[in-house]
Amino acid sequence: MKKKDCSAWGLFILRFVVGLSFIYHGLPKLLHASGTMGFFSSLSFFGIFQIPGFFAIIYGIIETVGGLWLILGWKIKWPSYTLAAAMFFAILVPLYNNLAAGKTPRFPELEILLFVIALTLAWTGPGKCSFDNMINKKAKN
Secondary structure (H helix, E strand, O other): OOOOOHHHHHHHHHHHHHHHHHHHHHHHHHHHHHHHHHHHHHOEEEOOOOOOOOHHHHHHHHHHHHHHHHHHOOOOOOHHHHHHHHHHHHHHHHHHHHHHHOOOOOOOHHHHHHHHHHHHHHHHHOOOOOOOHHHHHHHOO
């Protein structure tokens, strides 16, 4: 019996679900910007400087647009690196702020998972079920 290769569908499903997750977390940052900006303004980066509230809008754009890019599978290398960088800071900044305040930080499992998946997608590419693959096929014909 011949073994069927389903890696193209596996990458598509991974991109789709992770893209939806980024959109799910990014859209509220854009739609409810004032509340999110207030939260971001309460954070500091290693106690050195206050994080400006407009980073909430930047994060919302990165997560929403990056999520759409992942779902489409179109030129995902740099959007994936950008999402990974956003998740790196989403792990680091709250962790430091909680430790500096003497609080027990929560384990950022979702952020770590999204960070690793974004890096993996940047390194593997979008797979065969993607706009990149469709465009490359048309260019070859």
